[in-house]
Amino acid sequence: MSVLPLIIRREYIARVRNKSFLIMTFLSPLILVGMIMLITYLTQLNSDTERTIVIVDESGLFDTEFFNTEQTTYLNMSAQGLEAGKSIAANEGYYGLIHIPANRDLIVNGVTFYGDETPSFTLIGDVEKRLEKKLTDKNLIDQGVDLNLIESSKTEIELTIENFSGEKSSKMSNWIKAAFGGAAGYLLMMFIIIYGNMVMRSVIEEKTNRIIEVIISSVKPFQLMMGKILGTTLAGITQFAIWVVLGAVLLTAVSAIFGIDATGNPAGNMSPEAQEIANNPDKLVQIIDEVRNLPLTQLVIGFFVYFIGGYFLYSSIYAAIGAAVDNETDTQQFMLPIIMPLMLAIYVGFFAVIDNPHGTVATIFSIIPLTSPIVMLMRIPFDVPLWQLILSVSLLVGSFIFTVWFGSKIYRVGILMYGKKPTYKELFKWLKY
């Protein structure tokens, strides 16, 4: 009888029964939503501080431009003059003072902000915009231009985007595609790191427990390693499947609440986005429509395929590292080769793919095996040509077969080596044992 299913079963149960698995599966979506809400709230809180700014406008042109907002109160002290205004602002602890010189020609370069702290970008931008607008209008009027005429001749254009077979999409849809691709790619990276670490820790555990010798007197090291990787993969898939189901339930629930016909096939955990904009039903309808228009099936299948491929690729390296060391602190030196390509993939994904999903950089990185799982997953919502998908998946399969072979070589020797902190050179020697 084959022992592989036995090992897979044990590893799977060991992972799934673990308390941290349960917590991660059911609590982390809640934590994610909570984090997003907290960050939104904190950002608001950050800009919520009330401040008072003194205006000394010697030109007298901007009387009406500085009206009070919720956060900012403007005090016009043009009558008192710059020096008096400055001392008042300093004594009262006001946020700052804006001085506009009397001469109109000097205004362009002569407006000064006085204050203890450097003002925020938004404040500077806001003030500059108001001054520019007023001054431009003044200039236009001086040239004899009718402002109403300009206002009425302004137009706004929005491109309709449609592919050759007639499917329409919108800017909104592009935004959603990027969000979904980005989320999937990021999730995949987290999965690889978290589950790869699980494999590594379980290898180290077997090694330090010394049960390894009992087990490999019964099964081949390769079987044990594969069983471990497969069992952990199944645990990962279980977790993802639970999230998909939870996401689907949430999406259906949100749709039902807002009276949208949710007979489609929603998937993915989009609860955070949904909640964020729950106060804007019109936009929500549009977003849910767009989400349903995404190639969701392709995305979910893509996630599974690239998760399994990418995970195999990396976890066999993780297993080899686990076998090479005696304890977790020694793993640090070997982590860089794993983290680097993953980080690279995420950055390429967030910059190159979102900028141009079918650009050269995005295309190349979505085919190179070490980065392809993440980058390709981010590209999938933007309709990737089939040949690229096939090439990328076959390269991925080819290279994971290689890393599994390579990993098992090191694993085989490493699990019986104790007490030495190996170097890369030694690992290389192990390949020949």
Next chain:
Amino acid sequence: MNALLVADSVSKKFGNFTALNGVSIAVPKGSIFGLLGPNGAGKTTLIRIINQITMPDTGSVLLDGQPLEQHHISDIGYMPEERGLYKSMKVGEQVLYLAQLKGLSKENANKRAKYWFEKLDIGAWWNKKIQELSKGQAQKIQFVVTVMHNPKLLIFDEPFSGFDPINANLIKDEILQLRDEGATIIFSTHRMESVEEMCDHIALIHKSNKVLDGEITTIKREYKNNTFEVGVEMEEAAFAKARTHLSQKFNISPAHFKSLSTDLKLKIEIGDKAQPNDLFAELRQFGQINHFVEVIPSVNDIFIQTVNKNV
């Protein structure tokens, strides 16, 4: 000799280090075979080769006349020196899992486990985790794991370390019983008392080479040098005269043992030509002989002597 396990000039190198250099052993069926040697001699490497954990570079290993293959795994039970079990796994599940890895069916594993748990009176531990057990208790589980699948060949690496004397005795009896039921047993150890007590064959490995092997009685016969430990009752004043007399015919050295009378205590080497009776006759002249024992070299002596000889 009907050997269950034969290793034929097995060599193994790790890089530049030679772990085993053409080692051959033959383990007779139904024997208790002591595999002895100082730390780092290559015992563990040889055991790992027998367990197919590592492959030999050259040489071959035969089990029951057949070259080792994957399916032989279920014929061997191995208890490594560094004991190991999954700490956070329940005892019962763990025992069943490891037995199934050895090829037992689930029902069979269950039956065998029940038998052993009853026999060792440890049924109450079934649902406990290993980390909740004491070291000695975990050792018992380890023993059960090793013998569960009824292997033909049992390999114990330092079997008694970690057991208290009572449990060590219990395990010793179990091992002897397994031997009587037909199992062949290899002990790898440097605890010589247990070798003396239990083994009938030994092999001594030193610095990757086998330096000695055979039946214990044969080896002891080879290593004995016709020395006798004697105690003869006489006046203390007469000691010197007796010593001078005896030293003219034999090699003598002082001996130490407990006696109730004033005895002249000596170790006397009579050489190849003389017979014990000759010595006996000599001694009778001096007084009552209270003590007359042939000195048989202990395995410990042989071990130290051989290792030192091969430095």
